[in-house]
Amino acid sequence: MVLEVSRRAVEVTTMGTFQPLPSGAGNQGVDAIVSGFERLGYITDRSLATAVYLVTKLHKPILVEGHAGLGKTEVAKVLASFLGTRLIRLQCYEGLDVNSAVYEWNYQKQLLAIKIEEGSDKTVEEKERHIFSPEFLLERPLLQSILVEDASPVLLIDEIDRADEAFEAFLLELLSDYQITIPEMGTIHAKHVPYVVLTSNRSRDLGDALKRRCLYQWIDYPTLEKEMRIVRTRLPRIEEDLARQVVGYVQAVRQLSLSKPPGVAETLDCAEALLTLGVPKLNQEAIEQTLGCISKSVEDGAKIRTAGVERFLAG
Amino acid sequence: MLGSVEQSSGAARTIVEFCRFAREKGLSAGVQETLDALNAAAALGVRNSDEMKFGLRSILCSSKDSWDLFEECFETFWRESAPRLPRRAKAPPKELASPVDGRSPTSLMSTGSGDDASSEKDGAQAVTGASARERLGQADFSTLSHSDLATLEQISLRLFKQMSRRLARRRRIATSRGQVDLRRTIHRNISRGGDPMNLRYRERKPRPHRLVTLLDISGSMSSYSLFLVKFLYALQKHFRRVDTFLFSTGLVEITSLFRAQRLQDALDALSQQPAGWSGGTDIGGSLRAFNHIHRRKLRSSDTLFVILSDGWDTGDPGVLATELYAVKRRVRRLIWLNPLLGLKDYEPIASGMSAALPHVDVFAPAHNLDSLLALEKHL
Numbered sequence: 001m002v003l004e005v006s007r008r009a010v011e012v013t014t015m016g017t018f019q020p021l022p023s024g025a026g027n028q029g030v031d032a033i034v035s036g037f038e039r040l041g042y043i044t045d046r047s048l049a050t051a052v053y054l055v056t057k058l059h060k061p062i063l064v065e066g067h068a069g070l071g072k073t074e075v076a077k078v079l080a081s082f083l084g085t086r087l088i089r090l091q092c093y094e095g096l097d098v099n100s101a102v103y104e105w106n107y108q109k110q111l112l113a114i115k116i117e118e119g120s121d122k123t124v125e126e127k128e129r130h131i132f133s134p135e136f137l138l139e140r141p142l143l144q145s146i147l148v149e150d151a152s153p154v155l156l157i158d159e160i161d162r163a164d165e166a167f168e169a170f171l172l173e174l175l176s177d178y179q180i181t182i183p184e185m186g187t188i189h190a191k192h193v194p195y196v197v198l199t200s201n202r203s204r205d206l207g208d209a210l211k212r213r214c215l216y217q218w219i220d221y222p223t224l225e226k227e228m229r230i231v232r233t234r235l236p237r238i239e240e241d242l243a244r245q246v247v248g249y250v251q252a253v254r255q256l257s258l259s260k261p262p263g264v265a266e267t268l269d270c271a272e273a274l275l276t277l278g279v280p281k282l283n284q285e286a287i288e289q290t291l292g293c294i295s296k297s298v299e300d301g302a303k304i305r306t307a308g309v310e311r312f313l314a315g
Numbered sequence: 316m317l318g319s320v321e322q323s324s325g326a327a328r329t330i331v332e333f334c335r336f337a338r339e340k341g342l343s344a345g346v347q348e349t350l351d352a353l354n355a356a357a358a359l360g361v362r363n364s365d366e367m368k369f370g371l372r373s374i375l376c377s378s379k380d381s382w383d384l385f386e387e388c389f390e391t392f393w394r395e396s397a398p399r400l401p402r403r404a405k406a407p408p409k410e411l412a413s414p415v416d417g418r419s420p421t422s423l424m425s426t427g428s429g430d431d432a433s434s435e436k437d438g439a440q441a442v443t444g445a446s447a448r449e450r451l452g453q454a455d456f457s458t459l460s461h462s463d464l465a466t467l468e469q470i471s472l473r474l475f476k477q478m479s480r481r482l483a484r485r486r487r488i489a490t491s492r493g494q495v496d497l498r499r500t501i502h503r504n505i506s507r508g509g510d511p512m513n514l515r516y517r518e519r520k521p522r523p524h525r526l527v528t529l530l531d532i533s534g535s536m537s538s539y540s541l542f543l544v545k546f547l548y549a550l551q552k553h554f555r556r557v558d559t560f561l562f563s564t565g566l567v568e569i570t571s572l573f574r575a576q577r578l579q580d581a582l583d584a585l586s587q588q589p590a591g592w593s594g595g596t597d598i599g600g601s602l603r604a605f606n607h608i609h610r611r612k613l614r615s616s617d618t619l620f621v622i623l624s625d626g627w628d629t630g631d632p633g634v635l636a637t638e639l640y641a642v643k644r645r646v647r648r649l650i651w652l653n654p655l656l657g658l659k660d661y662e663p664i665a666s667g668m669s670a671a672l673p674h675v676d677v678f679a680p681a682h683n684l685d686s687l688l689a690l691e692k693h694l
Contacts, residue, residue: 030359030366050359050369057358058351065379099498107497114501128505202379202580211377214341218382259571 033082042071043222043230044076052079053218061175061196063160063211066219068201068261075195076156076197086153088194090141092254098170101178102180106136139233146190155194160210161203168207172307175213224251230264231271238271245282246271250294254310256307258300269293331369333392340388366391378468444554455682456539471542471684472633475549485613525556525617527646529605531624533563533596537681539654543623546687548573548581554619558612562601568609598667599634614647620646623681625635625655628667636670643674650677650693654663657682 026127033049044052052075055062064072080087090101110131117127139147145155160168174180176192198214201207222230231243250267260268272295279286288306295301333649334349344352368389376382456467528547534539543588551557551573561567572584613620620642628635643649651671655661657680663669677693680686 028358029368046365047369047372050366051373054355054358054373058354060351063377064374065597089401091623105501107501110501111497116506131501131505168499205378208343212345212347214377215373216378217373218376218379291599302583 028198029057036082037078038233040078040081041233042074043226043233045226047219048075048219050241051215055079055195055197056083058215059193059195061198061214062208062217063198063200063214064204064215064217065200066217067261070219070221071264072199072219073156073158075089076154076199077157078230079197080154081239083151083154083195083200085151085195086148087152087156088141088145088148088155089158091158092160092167093160094162094164096167098165098167100140101142101167101170102140102183104138104140105132105184110136120188134185137182137185142174143188144176145194146174146188148192148194150192153194157196158197159201160198161200161206165207168210172207172210172213175210204278220302221251221254224248227251227267231267235271235275238275239280242274242280242282243271246274247288250284253294253304255309258295258303260296260300262280262294266294269277324496326356327353330371333389334375336392337385337388340384342381342384342388343377344375348374354668358693393597404663415692441616449673453690456542456654461662467684468542468545470593471545471687472549474684474688475546478549478688498617525558525612526551526554526619526621527560527609528610528621529560529562529601531596531598531622532561533627535625535627536623536654537598539623541688542684543652543681558609560601560605560609562596562598564597564600566601566604596624597630598622598626598628598671599630599632599636602638602642603634606638610641610645614640619648619650621652623652625653626651626663626665626671628665630667632666632670635667636674639671639674648676648693649674650679650690651675652679652681652690654680654682656680657686 030049030053032046033052034046037044037049051062054060064075066072066314076089077087112133113136114127117130122130142153145153157171160171163171175196178193179187181187225249228243229249231238231247232240234245247267249260250270253260270290273290273293274286276280277286277289279289291301291304295304330352334344334352338344352371352376355374356367359366361368371389372382372385376385417457530540530543530547547557547559551559556570557573558570559573561569569585573581614619639649653663653668656663656678663672663678679693680691681690
């Protein structure tokens with residue numbers, strides 16, 4: 001059975017937060033994304049917002065790279081709620097195969113169906129058609145993303161650098177035609193081309209072909225001001241002074257050439273920990289207590305200690 | 316889609332010129348990217364130069380390196396052509412590009428399509444690669460000229476990758492069958508009414524050994540170290556677990572530097588390491604340190620232990636022999652690669668080397684590309 005392409009108008013009025021992007025006027029479009037993302041608790045800059053705007057306009061996938069804990073994955077989540085569409089997520093890992101990324105047949109159910117029909121007088125062809133019908137198909141994220149009926153979903157392909165090259169090649173095919181072929185059923189075309197967000201930690205080089213197909217965005221560590229705004233937005237309860245101290249402290253720690261420099265996620269963890277502990281002011285003891293939020297290895301912890309805690313408290 | 320740009324065709328022209336300029340500078344700005352850039356310009360409106368910059372950047376870049384390069388590229392281009400922008404953009408490309416890299420306008424024109432240009436270039440490289448491979452494969456690393464080194468580096472990266480892939484594809488004879496593959500089993504048995512008579516199996520891909528490497532970076536090895544590091548980097552990809560150490564007078568673990576990073580990042584990080592590159596050598600002491608701290612990383616069933624060193628040891632040969640024997644008992648195979656073995660008259664009579672030799676399973680040269688590639692059979 002081939003699912004036909006429907007060119008129905010996108011119906012999103014029921015989805016709530018969707019805001020039609022003004023066409024042509026790019027400025028306003030980008031502004032809408034900056035303010036819309038901010039309302040959803042994601043502080044962004046114009047660089048990222050412009051790239052996201054182009055994703056919605058040009059319908060190209062975007063590859064987001066940057067250090068851990070800087071909100072790469074969050075981009076896709078916020079984009080989905082900004083557009084008021086579904087987020088479909090595929091977490092990549094070593095050995096990810098088509099069975100768990102695209103589709104799989106429900107074998108147990110198929111076996112049962114075969115048993116049940118044993119006595120019936122259906123021909124073999126009929127039986128085969130039955131057990132390879134959509135009823136027995138387990139949709140995995142990539143197939144789901146092109147089967148969505150109502151509006152373009154956001155497809156998040158997380159940590160693509162962890163998947164192997166074979167999978168990357170497969171993905172290339174999907175991203176160019178937005179169609180998937182299941183031998184037993186035929187080719188399925190996307191009803192609505194998904195917005196694709198790929199993230200990578202640069203643990204290996206991605207193929208040139210994939211990179212050329214994507215828009216690219218590098219996310220760097222935020223400036224002090226931006227990080228302050230992030231902390232204030234995420235943790236409205238925190239005092240201005242404490243927030244400034246924590247952000248200054250983490251920004252100083254980032255200069256230490258640790259093996260895993262803390263990202264924004266770590267800043268937020270640390271600030272939240274201080275709030276929970278009821279510490280009004282960052283001091284040596286507080287830093288010691290929350291060291292586990294900032295450094296994730298013994299060596300890094302030792303480096304922070306030897307760097308001298310006073311240094312972090314100065315700013 | 317380009318229609319909306321038409322009224323400001325001057326701007327469109329500038330964008331095309333910028334893409335061409337960026338290509339000259341080494342960004343991947345082919346025809347497709349140029350079209351995308353124009354579409355992006357139409358979507359963004361051409362008024363705000365910041366947005367324009369961000370938009371172009373997201374299209375023309377594909378990695379952190381190009382991301383950094385773009386900044387400079389954009390500044391240069393727009394600074395040079397600023398007075399002519401945005402409306403009366405008549406800036407001819409030759410004026411833009413020629414002061415920068417001294418190319419003639421004709422050579423600029425001939426790079427019409429980024430795709431063609433790059434594929435041609437790749438082709439050319441492959442040709443020189445083939446003959447240079449013949450010539451350089453036998454050459455000792457320490458005797459190479461600077462330009463040859465660069466060529467050899469390229470070739471070796473490619474060959475190391477190939478080797479790594481070959482190793483990864485090796486199969487072993489399975490002693491037990493894997494899981495039943497239900498998908499294939501069902502498909503196979505439909506014609507029998509679905510009774511699974513003819514079972515299909517699937518098996519885990521064979522996973523290779525773990526690799527522990529000690530690389531000598533003392534002065535006598537310095538002309539080889541760079542290649543050996545790259546060799547190691549290429550190898551580690553297909554081992555299940557790789558632990559890598561550098562030693563000269565002391566031992567430094569660099570496993571984590573190697574693991575989660577690209578080669579260039581790894582090399583950069585490596586050069587930051589304070590481990591006296593090119594100092595003296597104390598192989599025995601380094602091995603003792605290894606045995607003391609990292610012994611649990613060795614498992615006799617599947618560990619391959621590789622030492623890359625010329626055996627010029629300033630320490631006590633007795634210690635070396637004892638410690639090496641301790642390692643030997645705990646590994647499946649101990650390989651000692653010695654670049655000096657490539658010299659015609661070399662005899663392993665340096666006191667350290669001769670003390671070590673009885674405990675070494677494979678003693679092989681590592682002075683040129685061919686000798687490194689020949690190691691494949693021992694891995």
